[in-house]
Amino acid sequence: MLAIALALGAGLGWGASDFLGGLKSRSRPVPSVLLISQATALVLLTITTAVRGVGPPDPAFLVQAAVAGLGETVGIAALYRGLAVGTMSIVAPVAAAAPLIPLLAGLVAGQVPGPLQFAGLVLTALGLVIASRRPATGTGDRPLTSILYGLLAALGFGTFFLSMHHAGQADTGWALLTARLTTVIVIASAVVLTRHHVTVRRSDLPVLASIGVLIVAADAQYAVASMLGPVSVAAVLGSLHTVVTIVLARIVLKERLTRPQMIGMGVVLAGVLALSLT
Template structure:
């Protein structure tokens, strides 16, 4: 039960940070949003690791954590860009296909979930797929743009789910720090190579810092959830961040949900209820 609560908490944190990041990416350059929010997260993790005072685990685990950082970099960049040029309520659900990566990896390793868990996960994934069905973009553009960025985000987040779980079995704190350091290094390198100018208004700094705080909290909750329970279940529940993003887009941006999307959200919630009973 604790693993489920932590995974749901991760989904809430990621969904809120995704919405804020996508919203800020509409008004600010994407590299600036990514660098400042991720730098905040890195500073928090570096401080926490220094306070703990424990040494790093083996290089194989740190390598997995670095891959997690690369995956999350791809996922976040694709998600924010998709939110900026497409429709949040299309990009977000497509990105929710991310749990398929750890689920397939778990099945390949012989980790077969119980019948109740499998039913709950299947309903959650099915609901997320249904929610992604939408004929046109609200902005009048073709939905393929939103779907493409959603698929890239799904690939990146799926790799993140799997490799962070693997690395976290040695040391969660160092895994989170290594993943975030990798993310910031990649983003800073791209900014330097492309000579982007990082400039934001002072009034935007609290929101960008909040994104970083939310990401750290969500990543930590997911890492613990994936250790305490099946990684596939944690990944599915963590991916409910898309439902949070859609809800915020509906409430704040007035993006409308079709009847089919509303049904999809209901199927997702039914899957979560079954998983909580498993």
């Protein structure tokens, strides 16, 4: 039960941070949004690790954490860009395919799903396809662009789910710090190489900092949840962040969902429920 509660908490935190990040990316360059929010998260994790006073684990676990950080960087960048130039209610459901990666990894390792888990997989995949369909309106919608960014985000987040599970088995704190350090290094390198000028208003800083805080809290909850219970269940429940993003987009931005999208989201939730019961 605790693992489920933590995974749901992670989904809530990620959903709120995704929405805020995507919203800010509509008025500010994505690299600027990423750099400041991720730097905030890194500072928090550095302080926490220093206070704990625990030495680093075996380098093999740190490599896994670095891979997790790289995957999350790709996922966040793709998601923020997709939310900025596409339609939130398309990008978010497609990004929900991320749990398929740890599930498929389990299959390769010989973890054959039971009937209920298999049904959940089928329902989730089918629901994502249905939810991703949105008729062109000729008013600036970019369904294909939204789907592609969503798929890239799913690949990145799925890699994070799997790698963080392995890295966190040694020490959660060091796994989170290494992953975040990797993220900041990659983003900072991209900013330097592209000669991007970081531009934000002072009024943006509280929101960008809060994104970093939310990410740290969500990552920590997921890391613990994936160790207390099956990583596949933690990943699926954590992916409910897409539902949070869609709800916030509907409430704040007044984005409308078509009937097929609503049906698709219902099928996705049914699949998520089936997976969580395995």
